[in-house]
Amino acid sequence: MNTDVLIVGAGLSGLLAAREVSKAGKRVLILDKGKSVGGRMATRRIGSGTADHGAQFFTVRSPQFRTLLDEWLKAGIAFEWSRGWSDGSLVSTRDGNPRYAINGGMNALMKHLAVGLDVRVNVRATSMHAVEGGWEIRDEAGVKVSAKAVLLTAPVPQSLAILDGGPVALAPKDREALDQIDYLPCITAMARVEGRVNLPAPGAIQRLHAPIQWIADNRQKGISQTTILTIQANAGYSHQLWGRSDEEIMRSLRVDLMPFLDEKSQIVEWEIKRWRYSQPNITYPERFLLAEGQPAPLMFAGDAFAGPRVEGAILSGLAAGEKLKDLV
């Protein structure tokens, strides 16, 4: 298989980059190791309900993202969820800035963005090497794809692991910069509750410095028929819980949930997700990195390049795609 641009990662940055390259009439193939597109824009079915268990909401700061969001709002894909969150106390912490979410769950946006693109899921890229006129990427089944240019959008340690699986050596300056990028872990629980949940409207609390930093009711959010709570531990607490069994983790998180449940309410079903790379805590100062001194274009993008959030991943993807279409 031959293509102009090969992108590893069908998260926000990979899909946005692919759309730019494809609009310019170039061939683009995207590989993702996940079961479906989306990466950290993740939504899961639990019984007859739905829960966002990666990104919960997003804000908009740049005109570029504003233009995209306006399209999604007009098409009924995105909606404004809130103008700030309560911390669970009586003091209002609402700052008036709109927070947006996606109808049907965050992953619905990703399915929309992937329409018309050649995305192969369940494919983990494991190594790459230079060939005449570009690169050859190999997946774990041994299948090879060659491309004139490669864009790696996985969390940076996972992108570097692909390079380390083969002979590609980055310039020391690039390697050093990428090696510094680190991510916070996040343990997330999804709990289906029968009975009343007492979360303040519009259905979430955020406590930035508490062990449980976020609790949201996906039904109040408007994306679930049933009451499913998403509970996220902060980085310190996630570290502490990391090696424990799912049952032990849920037992600990349940204690923090109790103040928000009625006496008769019960958790009837739950799942735990361990995000090793939830959000970068050290980022690169540019929107992408074009590796120096390589025989063909090799780029890195993702939320570690333009801000540790949905908007950062989008801006990074757009900038990388814009650059790539001129390189091939």
Ligand SMILES: Cc1cc2nc3c(=O)[nH]c(=O)nc-3n(C[C@H](O)[C@H](O)[C@H](O)COP(=O)(O)OP(=O)(O)OC[C@H]3O[C@@H](n4cnc5c(N)ncnc54)[C@H](O)[C@@H]3O)c2cc1C
């Ligand atoms: C728990 C959690 C809560 C969050 N909350 C918010 C929030 O409320 N607001 C906000 O703005 N942001 C939030 N974020 C961050 C936001 O989700 C990310 O910034 C954004 O989705 C990152 O997109 P990306 O394209 O850079 O990376 P990703 O979405 O991680 O995409 C990278 C893709 O690469 C794939 N991949 C990795 N290695 C390989 C390989 N070897 N071969 C093939 N594919 C590979 C992965 O499967 C993945 O799909 C949250 C993230 C998490 C995890």
